[in-house]
Amino acid sequence: MKDSRHWLYRPENWPKLWAIQIVILVLVLLPDVFIHHHAHFTPQVFSLDASPGFYAWYGFVTCAGMVALAKVLGIFVKRDENYYDE
């Protein structure tokens, strides 16, 4: 029987989607080997932003941090959706 689900929803395609994503990430990271980023501050203040891969790891780490923070905060502030309607 032919699977009527869209190819996006077929589990056998998911590894391919991950692979595509990884390839894209590697592609945007690759130029960092050849070019130097422009530094926004004088080297005495801050120079990390000119180092290779800074934007990649900074974006990843801060987002992971925000998700974790939201998760922790959720423990305290989440309520049933009918909380105010009782």
Next chain:
Amino acid sequence: MSEFALPPGLVMVLGAFLIPFAKGDRRRLLILGLPLLTLVLVWLVPANAHFPIPFLGFELDPVHYTAAGRLFATVFAIMAFAGGLYGLGNARNVEVMATLVYAGSAIGVTFAGDFVTLFIYWELMALGSTLVVYSAGTESARRAGFRYLMIHLLGGVVLMAGIAAHFAATGDIAVRALAPESFGAVLILIGFLINAGAPPLSAWIADAYPEASPSGTVVLSAFTTKTAVFALLVVFPGADILIWIGLYMVFYGIIYALLENDMRRILAYSIVNQVGFMVCAIGIGTELALNGAAAHAFAHIIYKALLLMSAGSVLMMTGKRKCTDLGGLFQSMPLTAMHGIIGALAISAFPFTSGFVTKSLETSAAAHEGLMIVWLLLLAASAGVFLHAGIKFPWFVFFQRDSGLRPPEPPRNMMQAMGLFSFLCIGLGLFPQVIYVMLPYPLDYQPYTLDHVLTQLQLLLFAGFAFFVMLDQMKRTLTISLDFDWFYRRFFKSLGEEFAVRTTTAHAGFEARTARTVRRLIDNLYAHHGPQGILARTRPTGSMVLWVALLLGCTLLLYIR
């Protein structure tokens, strides 16, 4: 000397009252024509416009040209047009009129040369927007609209008090840059910030806006907060405290949006996030930063409206608003999904979209001023925008798991409105000069350098990677999140209920005590004056005569000697 000009906002406000008298094509012409007419008038206001109106001893200046004012008025008029187009088939007359009054008064604020005019339009906006919320017609909209009105009336009162104090201290009502040092100026700042969605009163945006109709939410997202951004930009540029207020708003928006399940509420939280960027830039206060805030506001209105249009279309076609009920809609609503994704890319400041060429002005301004911490936080927030709005919204609504829903695309007018704004999101991204020439200060900025495009792509794509890696942590739950509105929806309500219970008991006790006292008094009176009372006894005339006779007899005996 004085150049005459029609007040552009007023034309739209007054024109709104023709709506009930028009039907069919004429109604359509009014809804779409009024914003266009206003747009033309906005651009016809000469730089030296002066149209004084004497009022209670003040000289009002309702048509005062500033470059920032014209920029905001332009995007407000475009928004009113697209909002009208989007709601053409569904919006009721009340909503259409309220929208035009609301948009017109927002434009009025941008041309206000004095604080009295600004305040009048400010309050008119509060009324218009409340009516837009109300006109959804549901009970929850009515309640949310009431809470919304209360917050804005509070903001209005604070603003009015500030204007009065400022006038009393300086004798000046002209809208000009102030330092938040005097009592009046601080109150004015608070009044503006309440409308901007600043802490602690940020919850009203996510509370009220998602309760409006699909078209109502679209227009609501544009005017109130961005008028506040305009007012802050003109009156409080460079006020340091705004940097930190802005940063708080940025992260508040992201965190709450991450916790949220309602698709339009996610986008409402993201309004606070975006306005936070602008408020922060206004706090930085350099020409580059102020240009950034103005440009970002312009671009933001368009892509946020586009996002809410696609969310509104989904709501209208499925009747569902929660991420937990949605998913897989790209299969039957591919165009709506495409417009939603374009809006999501623009809000995330992807290269070649309007967000990229405007928001980067703000982050650059922070770097230029050597504000390292602010720059790092803004950078993290830019990644966070992609996380909470750029991926989360399209992913949970259009992709995710297949919900089995197969709704058709929305009606043509909605598709046209989305098409127009998608076009603008990309067009402005490709030709940023269109915005740059309208900015309040001259700008020499090149957004498209290899370094900038590349670093932005790295930042965003790795933020996206974090989203998919942590997808399990982001599972939507059937919950809402507590916020400051808990104080006025729960705490004060409970306090009020507790007060009611306590006062009822106290009142009952007092009533019982009073009743007892009165009862005792009556009993006393009764005892003495009642039928058996000693003072009320009727004595027979005969006995009186006997006693009198006896007394007379005694007198006689005593005196006869």
